Amino acid sequence: MSEQEKKESVLDKRSSRRTFIKNSGLTVGGVVLGGALGSLLIKDDKSTTHNTDTQNHAKTPIANPNIALMFFTPNQYQITQAAVERIFPEDANGPGAKELNAAVYIDHQLAGPWGSNVKDYRLGAFYKAEENQGPQTKLLRKDLFLAGLDSLNKYSNDQYKADFKELEATQQDEVLLAFSEDKVELYGKVSSSQFFSLLRTLTIEGVYADPMYGGNNEMVGWSMRKYPGSRMQYVAEIQDEKFIELEPQSLNSHMGH
Amino acid sequence: MVTKLPKVPVVVVGMGWAGGIVSAELTKAGISVVGLERGKDRTTADYAMGHDELRYQHRQELMQDLSKETITYRNTVSGKALPMRHYGTFIVGDGVGGAGSHWNGQTYRFLPYDFEIRTKTIERYGIEKIPAWMEGLNDWGITYDEMEPYYDTFEKMAGISGETVELWGKRTNPYPTPPLVKTQLMKEFEKAATSFGYKPFVIPAANLSESYTNPDGISRGACQYCAYCENFGCEYGAKGDPAVTVIPVAKQTGKLDLRTHSNVLELTKSGGKADGVIYVDMLTGEKFEQPADVVVVASYVFNNSRLLLNSGIGTPYDPKTGKGTIGKNYCYQVTAGGSQLFFEDREFNLYGGAGALGIEIAEYMGDNFDHAEVDFLHGAGIRSTQYGDRPIAVNRVPAGTPAWGAEFKEKSIKYANSNFPVKTQGASLPHKENYLDLDPEFKDEFGYPLLRMTYEYTDNDRAMGKYMSAITRKFAEEIGADIIDTNEVQAPFNVNKDGNTHNTGGVIMGTDPEKSALNTYLQMWEAENVFVLGASAFPHNSCFNPTGTLGALSYRAAEGIQKYLKEGGLLVKA
Numbered sequence: 001m002s003e004q005e006k007k008e009s010v011l012d013k014r015s016s017r018r019t020f021i022k023n024s025g026l027t028v029g030g031v032v033l034g035g036a037l038g039s040l041l042i043k044d045d046k047s048t049t050h051n052t053d054t055q056n057h058a059k060t061p062i063a064n065p066n067i068a069l070m071f072f073t074p075n076q077y078q079i080t081q082a083a084v085e086r087i088f089p090e091d092a093n094g095p096g097a098k099e100l101n102a103a104v105y106i107d108h109q110l111a112g113p114w115g116s117n118v119k120d121y122r123l124g125a126f127y128k129a130e131e132n133q134g135p136q137t138k139l140l141r142k143d144l145f146l147a148g149l150d151s152l153n154k155y156s157n158d159q160y161k162a163d164f165k166e167l168e169a170t171q172q173d174e175v176l177l178a179f180s181e182d183k184v185e186l187y188g189k190v191s192s193s194q195f196f197s198l199l200r201t202l203t204i205e206g207v208y209a210d211p212m213y214g215g216n217n218e219m220v221g222w223s224m225r226k227y228p229g230s231r232m233q234y235v236a237e238i239q240d241e242k243f244i245e246l247e248p249q250s251l252n253s254h255m256g257h
Numbered sequence: 258m259v260t261k262l263p264k265v266p267v268v269v270v271g272m273g274w275a276g277g278i279v280s281a282e283l284t285k286a287g288i289s290v291v292g293l294e295r296g297k298d299r300t301t302a303d304y305a306m307g308h309d310e311l312r313y314q315h316r317q318e319l320m321q322d323l324s325k326e327t328i329t330y331r332n333t334v335s336g337k338a339l340p341m342r343h344y345g346t347f348i349v350g351d352g353v354g355g356a357g358s359h360w361n362g363q364t365y366r367f368l369p370y371d372f373e374i375r376t377k378t379i380e381r382y383g384i385e386k387i388p389a390w391m392e393g394l395n396d397w398g399i400t401y402d403e404m405e406p407y408y409d410t411f412e413k414m415a416g417i418s419g420e421t422v423e424l425w426g427k428r429t430n431p432y433p434t435p436p437l438v439k440t441q442l443m444k445e446f447e448k449a450a451t452s453f454g455y456k457p458f459v460i461p462a463a464n465l466s467e468s469y470t471n472p473d474g475i476s477r478g479a480c481q482y483c484a485y486c487e488n489f490g491c492e493y494g495a496k497g498d499p500a501v502t503v504i505p506v507a508k509q510t511g512k513l514d515l516r517t518h519s520n521v522l523e524l525t526k527s528g529g530k531a532d533g534v535i536y537v538d539m540l541t542g543e544k545f546e547q548p549a550d551v552v553v554v555a556s557y558v559f560n561n562s563r564l565l566l567n568s569g570i571g572t573p574y575d576p577k578t579g580k581g582t583i584g585k586n587y588c589y590q591v592t593a594g595g596s597q598l599f600f601e602d603r604e605f606n607l608y609g610g611a612g613a614l615g616i617e618i619a620e621y622m623g624d625n626f627d628h629a630e631v632d633f634l635h636g637a638g639i640r641s642t643q644y645g646d647r648p649i650a651v652n653r654v655p656a657g658t659p660a661w662g663a664e665f666k667e668k669s670i671k672y673a674n675s676n677f678p679v680k681t682q683g684a685s686l687p688h689k690e691n692y693l694d695l696d697p698e699f700k701d702e703f704g705y706p707l708l709r710m711t712y713e714y715t716d717n718d719r720a721m722g723k724y725m726s727a728i729t730r731k732f733a734e735e736i737g738a739d740i741i742d743t744n745e746v747q748a749p750f751n752v753n754k755d756g757n758t759h760n761t762g763g764v765i766m767g768t769d770p771e772k773s774a775l776n777t778y779l780q781m782w783e784a785e786n787v788f789v790l791g792a793s794a795f796p797h798n799s800c801f802n803p804t805g806t807l808g809a810l811s812y813r814a815a816e817g818i819q820k821y822l823k824e825g826g827l828l829v830k831a
Contacts, residue, residue, distance in 0.1 A: 087661045093670050114316060120343045121327040124699045132332055133339045134753030173662060180661070200661050208648035209311040225673040227608055227648050230308030233481030234609030238643075241441045243604035243674060251306055 066214040067104055070111035071142065079149045080106055082165040086172045087203040094224045095217075102206025105215030106145070109202060115142035128189070137190055141198060147187035148179070148195030155184050210251045222248040230254065259535060259544045265291045265514075266822065268534055268549035270521045270564065271556035273355020274804060275790035275811045277499030277507065278411075279553050281473070282815035284512035288822065291547060292513055293536055295520035295556075296321075296352030299500050304492040307485055310647045314488040319359045321349040321557075325539075326701040328559055329709045330752040334576055334690050338709045340699050345753030347760060348488065349557050353517065354500035356557060356758075357804070361487045361612025361644065362463035362496050364417045365801035366408045366809075368623040369401035369426045370635075374797065377624060378634060386634065391717070392579065393586045393687035394634075395796050398768040398829075399777040401426040404809055411808035412461075415497030416469035416477065419461030424619035434466045437480065442605050442677045443616040446641040449735040455618040460640065461805070462613030463497030473506045484645020486612025496612065519545075522703055524552055524568040530786045531570065537703065551818055554764075554789045555811075561793040562693045562763035563708040571764075571774055571783050576690045576711075582774040583764060584693035587712060588685040588798040590759040593722025593747035594637070595680035596729040598738035599655050604674040610645030617641075621728060622800050623684070633720040637683035637800045639728055646673070656742040679732040681725040685761070685798040688715045693763045714747050722747040759803050761795040766810075769831065776829035778817025779810060785827050790814050 069077055080103040090096035097103075109115055117140050129136040139147070152175060156164040160171055167175065176196065178184055184192035206215035208222065210230065216222065222229050229248035237244045267283055269276045272294040280290045312318050328347075329338035341347070350356035370377050373396045378386055387394055409430055411417075419432040436459035439447065443459070450457040464480040471477075480495040494501040507513040518539040525532040525546065533548035554561050565571045565583050574585035617640035619625060628634060646653075652669040653676045659665050696709040726745040733741040767773025770782035779794050781787040790811050792803040799806075817828050 088666050089663050091663060091666060093667065096666075117324075117343070119317070119322050119324055121323045121340045122342070123702070124340065127337065127339055129339055130332065130336065132749055132751040133330060134341060134343075134345055134751070136339055136342065176661075203661075204652065205311060205315065205649050210309055213311060222648065225648060225670045226604075227673070230485075231483070232308075233483055234606065235482055237606045238440050238482045238609035238614075239438050240606060241444075244606055246608075251309055254306060254308070 064217075066108075067101065069107050071107045071115070072110075076146065076149050077103055077107060078165050079152060079163075082172060083152065083176065083199055084203040084206065086169065086176055087200055088207055089169070094220055097203050097207050099217065100207050100215055100221050101217045102203050102215045105206030105209065105213050106202045108214045109205070110142040110145055115145075116140050135194055137194065139187065139190055144187075144190065144195055144198060147190065148192070148199065151184060151186050151192065151195070152179070155179075212251055219248040219250055259546050261546045262548070264533070264548040264550070265289055266549065267291070267551045267553060267818065268293065268547050269553040269555055270534060271295075271355060271554070271560075272353045272499065272504060272515065273350060273555065273557070274357040274499050274503075274808055275814075276355070276553065276555035277357070277503035278414075278808060278811040279555065279790065279815045279818065280507040280513050281503035282812065283818065284507045284510040286819055287512065288819070289512050290507070290514070291549070292507070292515045293519040293521055293534070293547070294353050294515065294517050295539060296517065298353045298515070298517045299358060299490065301490070301492055301494045301501060304490040307489050307492050308483065310649050313485075314647065314650055317344050317348060317488070319350060319352065319488065319490065320344065321351040324702070327707060329696040329699050329707050331709070331711050332713045332750060334711055336711075338696055338699075338711070340707065341752050343753075345751070346755040347758045349559065353504060353515070354490070354498050357497075357499045358490045359488050360463075360804060361802070363613040363615075363802040364412070364415065364419075364461045364463045364497070364805040366404075366425060367401070367799045367801060367806050370623040371797070371799045372397045372399055372401050372404065374635075381624065382628060386628070388716070390688050390690070390715070391634075391686055392689055393772075393796070395767055395772060397766055397777070397796055398773070399766075404813075405429060407809035407812040408805065410812045411805065414471050414473065414502060415463050415808070416465050416471055417461055417463055417497070417805075418466035420458050422458045422619055423456065424622065424625050432461060433471075434469050437462050437464060437466050437611060437614050438482075439616070440606070440610075440614065440643050442641055442643055443614075445736050446616045446679065446732065449732050450616075450618050452735060453731070455620050457616050457618050460613050460615040460617050460642070462611065463804075464611040464613050465495045465497075471502065473502070475502055475506065477501060480611050482609045482611050482614070482645075484608060484610040484647070487644055521556070521564065522567075522705060524554070524564060524570055524787065526568065526570055526784065530784055531568075551786050551788065551821065553814075553818065554787065555791060558760040558763060558791055558793045559693070559708050559710075561789055561791055563695070565764065565789070566695050566708075567705050570787060571781060573694060574692050576692050579689060582772070585774070586687040586762040586765050586796055587691050587693050587710065588687055588761045588795070589712065589750075590757045590798060591637070591683035591685050591714065591718040591721060591747065592681055592757055593683070593718065593744060594725030594729055595678055596726070596733040596741055596743040597653060597678050598676060598733050598736060599653075599672050599740035599742075600675040601739045605677065607643065607646040607674050607677070610643040612644055614644065615640050615642030621725065631720065631724060633717045633724065635684035635686060635717075635721070635800065637681040637721060637725050639679065639681055639725065639732065641677055641679050643677070648673070655740045679729040679736075681722070681729060682800050682802075683718070683721050683725065684800040686715070686717055687762065687797050688713075691715075713750055719747045759792070759798060761792040761798040761803055764789045764793040765796045766794045767796060776827065776831075777813070778820075778828045779814040780817055780821065780828055782827070782831065785825070786821070788814050788818055
């Protein structure tokens with residue numbers, strides 16, 4: 001296969017994978033479900049009528065067993081989906097953080113040891129920090145995140161008389177901007193920018209971490225930026241003056257070595 | 258309850274590069290060594306799933322668990338220090354190999370100027386060139402020529418790749434392996450550097466450029482440029498790491514009693530010497546006392562100072578009087594003055610790389626240029642590197658781009674493979690109020706005080722950063738980037754943001770027991786059977802990664818310890 005052919009075939013695979021994601025049950029392009037499960041999976045809950053026919057549950061093509069919640073309530077999950085999509089929105093490059101399952105990733109991270117700060121120093125008193133000393137809060141990441149979600153809704157209702165996930169994208173952006181600029185009281189003395197910073201970090205991780213963590217659906221986060229994932233060597237590529245695009249590989253490809 | 262164990266000749270605290278080298282050298286000479294390591298044992302098999310950016314880089318898989326111990330930090334002597342509660346700037350290794358497992362592999366020698374910095378500065382510019390606050394700037398007590406054989410030994414053991422550079426000190430031998438390959442961005446830098454009349458060189462690397470068998474008979478394969486060095490272990494063993502070099506050699510002798518999960522809490526002492534150490538098994542909580550003829554303290558920079566201070570060995574440094582030595586001359590690394598280049602229609606294979614892959618010039622290092630007309634001392638390497646850009650960590654966008662949202666996404670993807678830096682790595686010289694001591698309030702999980710860091714960038718750093726920014730800008734313009742963002746200002750130090758983990762000083766070497774804690778064998782002036790190894794021994798940090806010099810000094814210390822076991826007494830007269 002020539003270099004050019006190789007490149008084209010890679011691009012073909014990439015676009016067909018995108019098409020697959022757009023059309024597959026992962027994001028529920030076609031089938032619309034009711035009940036708690038359905039509301040979790042609805043792509044855009046404002047644009048569709050809910051069908052509460054429970055028979056459809058059996059037909060749900062849940063291809064990815066990573067998509068289930070360890071931590072969030074369905075409503076918290078939906079707020080998170082809406083928020084991550086504004087941090088990393090769908091555009092001409094491809095899907096946004098919502099379709100890449102960043103909210104699933106966040107749910108899994110907050111459920112685990114990192115969400116409970118188990119490797120952080122937690123002893124002694126928590127004083128107010130100078131700017132250069134880094135955050136000093138007793139609040140665990142999982143609790144900070146939930147306080148942030150509550151606060152997103154409260155602020156949205158104060159400003160726009162609706163929950164965060166119901167707002168227009170531009171309104172959601174304004175809410176998030178206010179949070180990022182510390183203009184909102186969150187919980188106790190905790191600043192809204194701390195929550196925002198956590199949300200941003202988790203969104204970027206959810207888009208770009210190995211898919212085994214639940215986000216970066218089908219490695220499309222990687223392919224959008226032509227990142228080949230976790231391949232074992234680039235001895236030839238690194239010496240080539242031209243850019244060489246490679247199809248991404250996940251850690252799963254290292255199993256059995 | 259503390260179980261007292263039988264006395265041994267040598268106990269080593271910490272099994273990174275320093276502890277590993279000493280253990281290998283002593284056991285090869287037939288001396289029994291007990292090696293205490295607070296983390297677990299590691300081999301390349303531990304890195305089978307090593308290409309996991311989240312786990313290793315962002316969840317710090319190979320790093321010390323901060324829930325058990327951290328540092329506290331303040332910018333000034335009058336401030337209140339607060340704990341670094343999660344990782345920001347410093348990453349502290351844990352487990353066999355220590356920081357030598359997760360490092361990038363950039364392996365430099367320091368300059369002849371570094372070792373005699375006070376003398377040479379005064380010779381060329383007069384005493385008034387050294388500001389009062391930099392009083393701690395001193396010669397190391399050893400010259401480059403005396404250090405050269407130790408550098409040579411370290412480089413041969415680790416298989417360092419590189420090319421001879423004129424503006425450094427003389428080498429008796431070429432590097433044991435040839436330099437790493439040149440990538441397109443390195444060629445761009447090289448072309449610009451050559452057009453200015455500079456002599457660019459490929460950065461010396463512990464990422465092997467070819468298969469190599471070292472003098473100990475350890476064979477390792479070549480680097481595959483997989484881009485997972487910094488924060489990661491090398492599954493090929495291509496990266497020089499104590500766990501694939503000196504520690505297996507020490508194990509093979511049968512003379513190394515390696516005890517993992519063994520965290521040393523303090524040194525015990527009597528009559529001006531150490532008796533041994535108290536350590537705790539981190540899995541079971543059992544405590545042990547290990548008596549020894551010689552105690553080698555070879556943990557990380559921070560814990561070296563902390564262990565001595567918590568044990569009451571050596572005199573703590575007092576920034577008010579300038580008296581005392583433990584905690585003195587903490588130095589860091591200055592990286593202000595870089596330029597970030599963005600290209601509209603060029604893409605580079607930035608997903609590949611190696612931790613030490615890069616190109617650099619030496620013309621602005623140390624005293625390689627005239628400082629008569631500038632208001633700072635020492636200098637910086639001007640360099641471009643290609644570590645491999647991982648997507649969570651690296652999202653470079655032009656200045657003014659929002660940190661999130663539609664524009665962020667568009668630009669971060671657009672430039673993901675269309676950018677690179679021309680950056681600086683500058684020396685950090687001592688300030689009398691940059692130092693380490695014990696925190697008066699915060700404790701570790703066993704109730705021992707945490708180490709307190711008081712640190713801020715100095716006028717020297719700010720002036721140097723500004724000066725270097727003009728040079729990196731010049732490079733960027735010559736290379737022809739479409740957008741160039743140059744950072745001219747050194748911002749205040751931020752313990753959760755600054756991106757460097759080169760820490761030095763605290764237990765420094767020298768010729769005068771009033772001004773230094775150690776002699777040039779890294780033997781303590783105030784406790785002759787205690788040797789304190791690591792970058793903690795550097796009186797200042799040069800414009801280089803510290804490991805090469807740390808390794809060379811460890812070989813010298815190993816020589817000193819053998820001499821001490823035979824003869825006793827101070828190995829250097831004060």
